[in-house]
Amino acid sequence: MSSPEQTRVEVVVIGAGFAGIGAGIRLREAGIDDFVILEKADSVGGAWQANTYPDVAVDIPMCSYAFSFEPDLRSARTYPKGHEIQAYAERCVDKYELRQRLRLDTEVTGTAFDEEQHLWEVQTSRGPLRARFLIVAHGPLVRPRIPAIEGLDTFAGKVMHSARWDHEHDLDGERIGVIGTGSSAVQLVPAIAERVKQLHVFQRTPVWVVPKLDLRIPRLLQVLFRVMPLALLVVRFQSNVLHEAIAYLAFRLKMPALVRLIERLSLKALRKQVPDDRVRAQLTPQYRYGCKRPAISSNYHRTFARDNVELVTADIVHITETGISTADGEHRELDTLVLATGFNTFERGANPPFPIIGRNGVDLADYFETHRHGSYEGVTMPGWPNSFAVLSTTYSLTALYFPMIENSTIHAVRCIREMYARGATCVEIKPEPHAAFVRDMQRRQATSVFLQGDCRTSTFLDQHGDAPVFRPSTGLTAWWRARHFPMDHYSFTTSQ
Ligand code: NAP
Numbered sequence: 001m002s003s004p005e006q007t008r009v010e011v012v013v014i015g016a017g018f019a020g021i022g023a024g025i026r027l028r029e030a031g032i033d034d035f036v037i038l039e040k041a042d043s044v045g046g047a048w049q050a051n052t053y054p055d056v057a058v059d060i061p062m063c064s065y066a067f068s069f070e071p072d073l074r075s076a077r078t079y080p081k082g083h084e085i086q087a088y089a090e091r092c093v094d095k096y097e098l099r100q101r102l103r104l105d106t107e108v109t110g111t112a113f114d115e116e117q118h119l120w121e122v123q124t125s126r127g128p129l130r131a132r133f134l135i136v137a138h139g140p141l142v143r144p145r146i147p148a149i150e151g152l153d154t155f156a157g158k159v160m161h162s163a164r165w166d167h168e169h170d171l172d173g174e175r176i177g178v179i180g181t182g183s184s185a186v187q188l189v190p191a192i193a194e195r196v197k198q199l200h201v202f203q204r205t206p207v208w209v210v211p212k213l214d215l216r217i218p219r220l221l222q223v224l225f226r227v228m229p230l231a232l233l234v235v236r237f238q239s240n241v242l243h244e245a246i247a248y249l250a251f252r253l254k255m256p257a258l259v260r261l262i263e264r265l266s267l268k269a270l271r272k273q274v275p276d277d278r279v280r281a282q283l284t285p286q287y288r289y290g291c292k293r294p295a296i297s298s299n300y301h302r303t304f305a306r307d308n309v310e311l312v313t314a315d316i317v318h319i320t321e322t323g324i325s326t327a328d329g330e331h332r333e334l335d336t337l338v339l340a341t342g343f344n345t346f347e348r349g350a351n352p353p354f355p356i357i358g359r360n361g362v363d364l365a366d367y368f369e370t371h372r373h374g375s376y377e378g379v380t381m382p383g384w385p386n387s388f389a390v391l392s393t394t395y396s397l398t399a400l401y402f403p404m405i406e407n408s409t410i411h412a413v414r415c416i417r418e419m420y421a422r423g424a425t426c427v428e429i430k431p432e433p434h435a436a437f438v439r440d441m442q443r444r445q446a447t448s449v450f451l452q453g454d455c456r457t458s459t460f461l462d463q464h465g466d467a468p469v470f471r472p473s474t475g476l477t478a479w480w481r482a483r484h485f486p487m488d489h490y491s492f493t494t495s496q
Contacts, residue, residue: 011035011416012122012131014108017046019137019391019405021089022067024098026409030417035131037098038124040107045089046139048082053165053184053340055191056082059212059296063236064243064400067092071232073225079214108138112357113385118425118495120386132425134356134387135412140469142353143344147179151319158336162188163343173197175333177324179316180340181207182459186295188340190303199309200332202316202324206285208294209301210262211269240400244475247399250290251448251470263289273302282313291455345469346373346462351393358384373468374438376429376489377481378404379411385428388412394468395441398475407482414483415490424492433489444472 010032013023016039027035041049048056058065062075065085072080072088080088093099103126110123111134122129144161146152152159160166162184176196178185181203193199217225225232249255250262267284274280283301285292304311314326323334344350348365356364364384375381378396379388389396390408397404419427445451450460450467460467471478 008130009034009036011133013037013135015138016044017139021092022405023135023137023409025096026413030413037102038106039104042104044093045086047141048086050163053162053188055187061239064239071229108354110355137390139391140393141343143350145341145344147341154321155319156321160338162340171196174335176336177334178338178340182342183295185340186297186300190299193303193309200312202312206283208266208285208289210266210296211298212296244399248474259289270301279304287454288449290449291458372464376434376437379408380429382429382431382434385426395471398471398478407478411482418487422492425495426493428491430491
């Protein structure tokens with residue numbers, strides 16, 4: 001087990017969100033105890049630690065938003081709130097004895113592979129570490145996107161990104177501008193509308209919103225889940241199958257009738273919630289469901305029927321000291337500006353947010369600038385040996401985060417154990433199977449919703465015109481491959 005002073009460990013896990021926690025649990029289960037989990041924040045939870053905006057909640061049902069081996073038995077709602085998920089993360093850390101392996105307030109600033117020693121050098125804000133393996137689990141939503149709008153820095157009022165909420169700042173009675181209408185805005189806009197004097201929501205692209213069945217779980221059912229966790233597993237299985245199936249059929253355009261049905265459901269809810277024809281038309285997406293990340297909510301659209309809420313669809317021209325000017329010649333005076341503008345994903349410095357220098361001194365970020373994104377099963381790259389990504393943005397996610405985390409960590413631990421069994425010091429994906437996998441993914445994504453017609457502006461697209469965030473296969477295939485990919489796809493070597 002690692003002590004705080006130890007600078008040589010077997011595995012460095014980067015990130016203490018669910019990906020890093022899942023990696024830690026899997027390592028311990030495999031009997032690999034000499035590892036540390038580095039986390040730049042002062043507590044665990046990752047995105048749930050960073051995103052604390054009003055009414056932040058998960059939009060995957062609780063039965064599917066948990067590790068398969070650790071059901072969340074404390075949830076009292078179908079869709080738990082952010083702090084409840086954060087508490088679940090803390091419970092996992094304690095139950096699986098990860099606390100003493102955590103190094104909080106420790107930011108990774110760079111990593112480099114030592115080709116002679118087969119070790120990773122990890123630079124952190126608290127000094128260097130050396131490790132045989134790197135598990136990169138920082139998650140894709142680490143760099144808040146600050147929009148490049150002229151004059152933003154001149155605004156004299158308060159500016160907050162949704163992922164950097166300032167709870168000391170009182171919004172009551174203020175004039176607020178919210179830029180962005182993605183999943184974060186869909187949650188926070190209804191939550192603040194009642195408290196503020198005036199709310200202007202600046203929309204560039206409307207989002208598909210489907211109703212949220214956010215129900216209290218009856219006490220009796222909660223007790224049943226506790227005494228018979230198998231019952232929750234059955235519910236989870238059904239929920240997982242449903243989510244995976246919808247994602248697969250919608251993203252892969254396999255069943256257009258299903259997509260149209262979801263769209264009709266969404267538009268029906270919109271009609272019910274927004275009586276004004278003009279506002280309703282402005283809130284109606286003009287692209288296929290699934291192209292951008294859809295949101296779920298039963299109260300977002302109805303917020304625009306309130307007297308103190310305005311939907312602004314005119315383009316933002318610039319921001320001044322006092323507010324926002326739009327292309328229709330209007331200027332709206334604001335006290336606070338909320339940037340619900342999402343996260344940098346493919347921009348340089350976002351994923352990864354620090355250098356990962358592999359063989360021949362090549363930084364992974366440089367490689368992805370010049371080559372199309374894609375790692376083997378979303379986990380490994382030739383040229384970056386002894387390193388594994390969990391929750392990567394390259395063909396690992398089918399629909400649900402937890403199965404992806406479990407698949408990626410099982411993949412990583414299989415490689416590590418095989419390397420030990422062979423008495424080697426280096427495990428690396430061979431270029432041919434990597435290239436074949438990525439080619440297959442690229443071929444399949446060409447017929448996905450992201451690369452079709454009106455979807456060409458999707459935030460899921462990278463700088464090469466690919467949409468590598470989603471793995472274009474079924475969840476079942478991803479599950480099977482993690483457990484059965486051929487070991488001869490990897491090379492094993494030993495340092496001199
Ligand atoms: P997002 O989905 O990327 O949405 C960002 C919004 O900001 C979009 O409406 C975008 O418009 C707008 N925007 C960005 N730059 C702009 C600019 N310069 N001018 C005007 N508008 C601009 O971000 P998010 O809502 O924060 O969600 C990010 C991710 O967090 C999601 O994909 C999801 O995975 C996750 N999330 C999850 C949950 C959950 O419950 N599990 C909740 C919230 C978020 P365009 O569409 O025109 O680009």
